[in-house]
Amino acid sequence: MGSNPVSRDFYLDTPGLVAQKLLGKLLVRPGMAGRIVEVEAYFGEADPAAHAFAGKTARNAVIFGPPGHAYVYFVYGMYFCLNVSCEPEGRAGCVLFRALEPVYGLEVSASGPGRLCRALGITRERDNGVDFTSPVSGLQIQDDGFVAKEILITPRIGITKDASRLARYLLAGNPFVSKTRG
Numbered sequence: 001m002g003s004n005p006v007s008r009d010f011y012l013d014t015p016g017l018v019a020q021k022l023l024g025k026l027l028v029r030p031g032m033a034g035r036i037v038e039v040e041a042y043f044g045e046a047d048p049a050a051h052a053f054a055g056k057t058a059r060n061a062v063i064f065g066p067p068g069h070a071y072v073y074f075v076y077g078m079y080f081c082l083n084v085s086c087e088p089e090g091r092a093g094c095v096l097f098r099a100l101e102p103v104y105g106l107e108v109s110a111s112g113p114g115r116l117c118r119a120l121g122i123t124r125e126r127d128n129g130v131d132f133t134s135p136v137s138g139l140q141i142q143d144d145g146f147v148a149k150e151i152l153i154t155p156r157i158g159i160t161k162d163a164s165r166l167a168r169y170l171l172a173g174n175p176f177v178s179k180t181r182g
Contacts, residue, residue: 008066038169099111
């Protein structure tokens with residue numbers, strides 16, 4: 001797209017604020033891009049649903065590190081999930097990418113975190129720890145000037161701990177957000 005990635009300062013806020021700021025931005029991989037239309041915030045060691053709840057480990061170290069880095073994990077033995085670290089270094093927090101609206105180069109659905117990673121070819125081995133803020137990174141978040149008109153906030157999807165917390169943010173009326181059951 002020719003844009004620069006958003007700066008590291010963009011990610012210094014709490015996960016809830018970063019989540020809202022991410023809506024409408026572009027998630028870019030060379031040759032493909034999608035508009036971020038749905039995310040979930042995870043609030044570090046104070047959030048029982050967060051990977052950081054039990055403290056820092058080798059697996060989750062990225063979300064305790066500098067903000068603006070990719071945290072990729074494997075779930076259900078078949079899906080990768082992509083997050084971006086936020087908060088100042090040493091404080092855990094992250095935002096999970098749940099859905100993208102295709103902009104270019106995406107030929108399959110990117111609705112749901114597993115499908116999103118599959119569509120962009122994201123794996124833990126290749127992408128965990130990648131710096132979204134680097135101009136030479138193969139995975140960036142860019143701002144093309146899109147402004148979100150209405151943001152809906154709902155409980156997160158598919159978790160059992162702290163399931164009622166309002167921490168899922170989505171662009172109202174966007175047809176590419178995850179479909180919820182029931």
